[in-house]
Each structure stands twice: as structure tokens, then as C-alpha cells.
Amino acid sequence: MKKLILPRRRALILSGGALAAPMIASGIARAEADWPTKPVRYINVFPPGGPTDTLSRIVCHQLSELTGQQFIVENKAGSGGNVGADAIAKSAPDGYTIGLYTVASHAIAPTLYAKLPFDAGKDFTGIAMLWSVCNLLMTRLDLPAKTVPELIALARDNPGKYSFASSGPGTSPQISGELFKQLAKVNLLHVPYKGSAPAHQDLLAGQVDMMWDNIPGPLALMRSGKVRGLAVTSAKRHPAVPDLPTMTEYLPGYEITSWGGICAPAGVPPAMVEKLSGLAKKALEADAVKKAFDQQGATSIWMNPADTAAFRAAEEKRFAPVIKASGARVE
Secondary structure, eight states, X not given: OOOOOOOHHHHHHHHHHHHHHHHHHHHHHHHHHHOOSSOEEEEESSOTTSHHHHHHHHHHHHHHHHHSSOEEEEEOOOGGGHHHHHHHHTSOSSSSEEEEEEHIIIIIHHHHBSOOSSOTTTSEXXXXXXXXXXXXXXXXXXXXXXXXXXXXXHHHHSXXXXXXXXXXXXXHHHHHHHHHHHHHTOOOEEEEOSSHHHHHHHHXXXXXXXXXXXXXXXXXXXXXXXXXXXXXXXXXXOTTSTTSOBGGGTSTTOOXXXXXXXXXXXXXXXXXXXXXXXXXXXXXXXXXXXXXXHHHTOEEEEEOHHHHHHHHHHHHHHHHHHHHHHTOOBO
């Protein structure tokens, strides 16, 4: 058998390619270890000025402090968070685009919407859970109901007359209102907005009668005497407003909580995922973040990537029967 002799130039190319492979792999590993080496884009799926925006900016500021790189919050609102979630899912999985993992787009939307442009389970990498917040029911000051029982009686006597605002279709504030309608057996008109801030403005102007919202927003409005708080949606009374009852004190089985975390597109390198998850944990442990969360009525709930993904899946299953029973559906 004749010995195969390669031309010198081709042999060098093959040799160089063999040598280049481990060098490329080494470079990729080093880039993952050095991450971030430039600003990171954080997509908040809701508009500026709302509770998720405030909490996201608190965390992103601390991540910037920890890494020396800017974590820039970009608001991409619409369709109850789905527009922003879709932008995250379709971004390059290079660790430089991350965003808000939220109950609305990642746990409620899969059941509420007939069709989504993304798969909440497959198209994202769960990085870490960050916070949990209950919702708070607030009304305009001149609404003739100062307690939940009075509100139920008022709504039953005037079916369809009163309205409730939400930060958008498929958000936990909307589901809070739908669950109230279901358990209290009342008819209220749902008025969805593109985020909490514009809904607050119309509530203050008397254009809508009431609103359930993540507690940071109502808390500020209550403290300034602009709205009346009636109840919280958590299982237990909230330490920020201990005098306010829970919804379940009047409507057994009523419990709604909202949450937020960090996610990225599917396919982000595991080393970056673990590093970012660890940074998120450090951010939540910072005294400045703890103080800011307390002021906003939020509870930090860091989870590792595996637990974050499992939690999201469990929340989707938990909300599904509530949504189906309410009859709410977005085609």
C-alpha cells in the first residue's frame, strides 16, 4: 500500500486547524469566565414607572456595582409582558441580553393566550428568582365602599356598573380581579392598560373605580392619601400594611402573589448562567437592596437556575385552573 503524502501547504492547514480548535475552545471558556466585559441589556417587559420597573432598576444598579459594567434597563411593554418576553427569547444567547422573568408572561400567558410567539418553558433560560410581591386592592377615594364586604355588596347591587383597572391582559392584577369576580359572584368591567403607571393616573382621575396592583405602587399612593386600600392578596397580612386585611379573610381560597426574576434566551452558556445567578444572589444580599425592597413591600426570594425553571413550571400549573374558571381568554 502506498503511503499517502499530503502536499505541504494542505498539511500545514490541517495541522493549524487541529491546533486552532483547542485555542478557540480556550478563548470561548475565557470569554465566559470574564463575562461581562461590556454593558448588559436588561429587558423589562413592562413600561417605566411601575413596580417591576422600580424593582428591576434596584437590582440592575447593584449588579452594575458588583461587576463594573452597566446593566441597562430597556422597557419593552405590550400584550401583558409578551412583547418584551418575545424580544428576550429572540435575542442572541451570548449573556449580554437578559430580562424580566415574570408571572404574567411566563406563568399566566401560556393558559390565557390562545397563541404566543414563544414557548415559556423552552425558549428561555431561567437564571434566578428575585422577588415576590402580593397585590393590593385600592379604590378611588370617593367610591362608596370602605371595606371588602361593602365593595361586594355595592357590586352585587349594581352589576356591570363598576370597573377595575389592570396593568395589562394576563397580568397578576387582572387575574386578581377575575378571581374576585368569580369568588364574590359579582360583575365588574375589566379595563386593561399598558402598565401600572397609566392605570394609576386614570384611577386618581376617577376614570376607573378600583385596581389590584403589585404592592409597591399602591403603597406609595396610599401613603400619600390618594387612594383607599382595602385588602392584600397574600395568604397572610403584609408587614408593610398590617392593618389591611387579606382577601381570603372574606373570600376563602383567595390568594394571588406576583413574582419576578431574571431570564435569558435559551442556549446561554452554563458558565455565564451560573455566574449571573451568583451575582443576583449577592445583589439581593446587599444592604442597599434589602432596604429598598423593604420600602417597596417586596420580599427577596433568590433561587438557583434549576429551581427557578421548576418554580415557573409549577406556577403555570397553579394559575391554569384559576384562569380557566374565570373564563378569561385572549385570542
